[in-house]
Amino acid sequence: MTRVRRAAIAFVVATGAILAAASPAAAATNDSFGTSTNYPPSKCSNPNSPAGAVDFVDFGPGAPGGGNNDDYLEIKDLCGDGDGVRAYAWLNGKYLGTRHNGLASGSTVTWDPFPDGNVRGGDTVSLKVCSVNGFAGTPYNCAELAHKSVDG
Incomplete structure (x- = not known):
């Protein structure tokens, strides 16, 4: 040659x-997605705004001080109504637990409920988010959303 x-x-x-x-x-593929509490009614200053949200983050900064991370949730309190936000998570139909954000309006709680910290291609992540009055309060204005991961 x-x-x-x-x-x-x-x-x-x-x-x-x-x-x-x-x-x-x-x-x-960026598999990030999220959902927010139902509205109205909302006790926020703008009654047409959601009081809270939960976002699945496919890749990002993760928990402060933890370095970049893959596959975690951010629970956001978006409203100064005095109530908190509770998120629930499932992976392929298996319940992973719940986490509460009662810190204050504008706060975000980072939570990684996934086994081994990972979601794999073909896995389905299901989320539910609710407003809640106190840690043990009854959830209200709940919303749910599921997403099938393309590449984990």
Whole structure:
């Protein structure tokens, strides 16, 4: 094989690898999603705003001081109504638990309920979020959403 032919083959292989890595099909899928409490009624200053939300984060900063993390939940209190927010999580129909954010309006609680800290491709993450008056209060204005992960 001549030097020119070897160089041409190397160029074609390198170009193909670069194009494959840059193509959208080769890029990882962002499986992040979320849901917020139902409204109205809401005791927020704007009654047409949700009081709380839970977001599944496919990749991000994670808990403060923990470094980048994969697959966790952020429970957000969006309203100064004096009530907290409770999130519930399931993975493939298996209940993983609940976490409460009673810190105050504008606060976020980071929670990683997933076994081994990971969601895998094909897994279904189901979330429920509710307003709640106190840690043991009765949940209200609840909303649920599920999402099937493309690539974990």
